[in-house]
Amino acid sequence: MRILAWTLRIVLFLALFLLALKNTDTVILRLYFDQVWQAPLILVLLVFFAAGAAMGVLATLATVFRQRRDIARLQRELGSRPHDSPRPPAADGDIDALPGI
Numbered sequence: 854m855r856i857l858a859w860t861l862r863i864v865l866f867l868a869l870f871l872l873a874l875k876n877t878d879t880v881i882l883r884l885y886f887d888q889v890w891q892a893p894l895i896l897v898l899l900v901f902f903a904a905g906a907a908m909g910v911l912a913t914l915a916t917v918f919r920q921r922r923d924i925a926r927l928q929r930e931l932g933s934r935p936h937d938s939p940r941p942p943a944a945d946g947d948i949d950a951l952p953g954i
Contacts, residue, residue, distance in 0.1 A: 872895065873895040876893070876894040876895045876898070877893050877894070877895065878893065878894055879891055879892065879893060879894075880892065880893070880894045880897055882897065
C-alpha cells in the first residue's frame with residue numbers, strides 16, 4: 854500500500870511538473886482600477902489553486918472547532934458520570950435474562 858501511495862505521488866508530481874514546463878507563457882491579468890499583473894501562466898494557476906484551497910480550509914474551520922467543543926463537552930460529561938459496575942449484557946436464554954429467577 855505504501856508503494857502504491859508513493860507511486861501515485863510521483864506520478865502526480867511529474868504530471869504537475871510537466872504542466873508547469875508547458876505553461877511558461879506570460880499572461881496578463883487586468884484587475885480593478887486599471888491594475889495589470891503579468892506573470893507566467895503556471896504561477897497564476899498555482900496562486901489561484903492555493904487561494905481556493907485556503908478558502909476551503911477556512912470554510913471548514915468553524916465546523917471542526919464546533920465538533921471539537923462538542924467532543925470535549927461529551928468527554929467531560931462522561932468523566933463526571935458515576936461509575937457503576939456494569940454488568941455484561943445477558944445472552945438470550947441465559948438464566949440472568951429471566952427476571953425473578
